[in-house]
C-alpha cells in the first residue's frame with residue numbers, strides 16, 4: 001500500500017508500455033495526487049495479483065496488456081458484455097459497490113478521433129482481424145456503417161468477425177482490388193517496426209476518404225505517407241493510444257484528461 005491512490009498497467013513484458021507516461025502527464029496537468037506505474041505480472045501470477053489488489057484500497061484499477069487480455073475475464077465481472085463482443089478486456093476497475101469489473105477502452109479510443117465524421121451509411125475498409133480489429137468492428141457496428149470490407153491473410157477469420165458483429169460486407173485476401181470507401185483502417189500488425197510493410201493500392205479511395213493507421217511505432221507509417229501523398233486525410237495510431245488511455249483515466253481517477261495539452265503529450269510520446 002502506498003497511502004496514495006494509484007493505478008497501473010500489467011503485462012509480460014511491460015517495460016515498453018507508454019501508459020505511465022500518458023497517465024502521469026494527465027495527473028500532473030490536473031494536479032491530482034495519485035500515481036500510475038508499471039507492474040510486471042507473468043501469466044501464472046495473474047490470479048494472485050488480482051486477489052492482492054482487490055483488498056488494496058489505494059488501488060484504483062489497472063490497464064491490462066499482452067498476455068492477460070483474455071485470462072483476466074475469468075477474474076472480474078463483465079457488466080458491459082465485453083466477453084461476447086470485443087472478446088478481450090484492457091481495463092479493470094472497481095464499481096460503486098467495490099466489486100472489480102472489466103471493460104475494453106480500445107473501441108472508444110478508436111472512435112474518439114472520428115467522432116465528428118458522419119460515417120452512418122458509409123462504406124469502410126478494415127485491414128486485419130486480430131484484437132484491435134475487433135474493437136474497431138465493435139465501434140463500427142454501433143454507428144450503422146453501410147458495409148465493411150475486411151482484408152486479412154485469413155479471410156475466413158475476417159468473415160466470421162463480420163457475422164459476429166452483425167456487419168454487412170465482404171472479406172478479402174491481401175492483394176484483392178479494394179472498393180471505394182470513406183474510411184480505411186489498418187488494424188493489422190503490418191507496417192509496425194519489425195513487421196512487413198502493408199502493400200495496398202489507395203487508388204480506389206475517393207478524395208474525401210480518411211486513412212487511419214492504428215500502428216504507432218513508427219508513427220509515420222508508409223500507409224500514412226502514401227495517403228498524404230494522395231492528399232487524403234490521415235489519423236495516426238497515437239490518436240487511438242491517447243483516446244483509449246483517456247477512457248481508462250476517467251474510470252480510474254474520475255476526471256476527463258485535459259485535451260488542450262494533447263500536442264504536448266504527443267511530442268512527449270514521440271521522444
Ligand code: NAP
Nearest residue numbers: 128129130131132133153154187188189214215237240241
Ligand atoms: P493481433 O491480435 O496479433 O492481430 C494482428 C493482425 O495482423 C491479425 O489480423 C494478423 O492476421 C495480421 N498480421 C500479422 N502479421 C501479418 C503478416 N505478416 N501478414 C498479414 N497479416 C498479418 O494484434 P492486435 O492487438 O490486433 O494489433 C494490431 C495492430 O494494432 C498492432 O500494430 C498494434 O500495435 C496496433 N494497435 C494499436 C492500438 C492503439 O492504441 N493505437 C491499440 C491496439 C493495437 P491473421 O488474422 O491472419 O493472423
